[in-house]
Amino acid sequence: MHVVIVGAGEVGRAIAANLESSHDVVVIDQDGDIVDELTYSLDVLAIEGDGTEIATLQEAGVEEAGLVIACTDDDETNVVVCGAAKTKSDVFTIARVRRRTLLETWEGSQGAFGVDFMVCTDLLTAQTIFRISGLPSAQDVDMFAGGLVRMAEFEITSESPVAGLSVQEADRYDSLTFAGIFRDDEMVVAKGDSVMQAGDRVVVIGSPDSVSGFGDDIVTRTSNGLEEVVIVGASEIGFQAAREFEEHGYRPRLIEQDHDRAREVAEALPNTIVMESDATDTEFLAREHVDEADIVIAALDGDEKNLLVSLLAKRLGVDRTVAIIENLEYAELFETVGIDVAVNPREETAEEIVRFTRADYTEKVAMLEHDRAEVIEIEIGEDSALQGGTIAEATADLPEGVVIGAISRGGDLVTPRGTTVIEPGDHVVVFVDANVLDEVIEAI
Template structure:
């Protein structure tokens, strides 16, 4: 059983993702939220404070395998995890915003009653910078200690692979075409499958070949070392994004309206410049900040980020990126041509699914807003993959599964049909979410 504390956007979406395959109970102090949630999806709802041991007992904490604390209060999430540990022995996951709290938890080698701590701003910052530096990518994640990337690209009409079959497009040595996302369907491509303009393709492979593919299909080149990056929003999220860019050699500019936060940023960042401007008022926003920008990143609220991206496009800014909190409007952002759209809940969902799947996958990444996942698994003797060729293994598993890369002895192996999978191989695989739980258990 999975127990979720907090029926906000994150808790609600996690519950929606898991309810078809797991017994889910959700706790929140707001009876209206609980009533709305239990009427929409098949979950048990408890009205109460998730830090309270009696409330946890009412929610059958002794049956819980996993407890996810996802309220808006970091302290409340830590307290809920502690209370859960006192009442049972679940795997506890706390969502926090305070990076200092996360570092304290890391220094304690876990502790605080929390088994997994997810700092949402750090995860979002890593995702947006990682995706931006790979030109044309809509989503990116790394696996096998940085040896393998999985990336999603939209195929434009003039892309060299548009109109080609998979067999014709398969000229990037270590890259596997794992899936085609077309309209609302997930297609597992065959050699004669034709890649159409407007498709989104998921490719998995070595970093250099993924970069070559990106350079070929991207509508604009990768960022240069001297390109101008403007980050709008200087709270913890904006700071983390700026820090990520600084670590990669850029000196971004941050626009922030709070003079105290401007001073704080000036002392915390080394190479970035800080501009004080009213970022919440688009009409009063200083357009000169965008005059020479090559990339604008919106790290404020959803409405401001959307308007900012449109303003940047009108001023011919080459690339735009935005962090979007509301799951209901992610597709609006994507449909209007914003180059990189990061939805933090997708990242959190992947981390939580890693715990839900148990000791099998070492890494789980969510693609296409939880319609698909990429799993990293070290094959053991109990796996159905062991001793089988990729072709035979595919016949024993549900449709919607593709091995994109194999790491053996620290070396990347090409995952072709006659390759025999051995115990100890590290496999990176694309799976349709509908069969992900079943496949995770089998492999």
């Protein structure tokens, strides 16, 4: 498929890198230096120009394109790009926006603005924060097969009971599969003799109860589940995160320094306690017993501020911290100094758009460790290489780097083992090394 991407920031670059091997990709950006760099770093056609102009879109081949993705950092620009593309072609358009109000306007009028699919960065980030918050030590969480299957990535600490154990020794869960292990810059496909070490990030796939049970077992809990949630910063992401927690029955606390903004969100969030204060004021934090929180979410405007707030929370004794980072290069720094999870809104957006581009052959996609591996859900057809034989037989013909994590069959969860036979119509959740993804998808 011919794909035109407008905007070569972190989102556009991540999407282009993911699609370059399977699609004919053209990237448009107004920055000549970025265009030159893309020309040499990716197998794409990079064009310097304004994506809102018809002439530029025509140069990019919009009339032959099957998909136009507008992902600049400006909402209005992205909407205009989609509208302009529609004047020359019936191409499918995707717009990235930050404001939820634009998303709600679009949802209220199908096809508004010439946009076929809209992705709201702030809402996606808030939903990611909520998913991660519910599991102790989880770095990433996603659901598959209509909620029947959960995937989670956990960090193993030196105090974790499974540190130093092999997968076979740790495998005492009825419906759980150990899929992969990330160790520094290495990715290891989990096998029975694979030993989990302190510092590893382990990916497990299985029933929600088993995944939660594994999470509970590998960390020392000081409370019975997630009860006290504190959000620092009423940025749009902070506001959306509070609303997400409200919708799931929580009563979070939100700290905002600006008087007008604090009053605005207090009126919009009836089940959130909004406190007007500077979150770096340690006396205020102690007085409000922030140290008793199960989780503190730093959602201020600025990576440095979020780092400072997270470190203060850790110093006070908060169990878990989640920080928003705009600069993806800071992710490793945040986690190195003790921040539990760093969430990058642009990365979440890129993942959602890539999921959508795979809709023709996968049910769902989750990218792990900056797309070093993926967990995909696929419905098995009659011609699939997986159906008919046992998993041991079927996977023997697949490249290294593939683990069958779970099977949904007629609404029931089947825990895969070597002797399990996959049938047509099964929904299979598969962990795949990104280096062999295209080969695996073609086979199954």
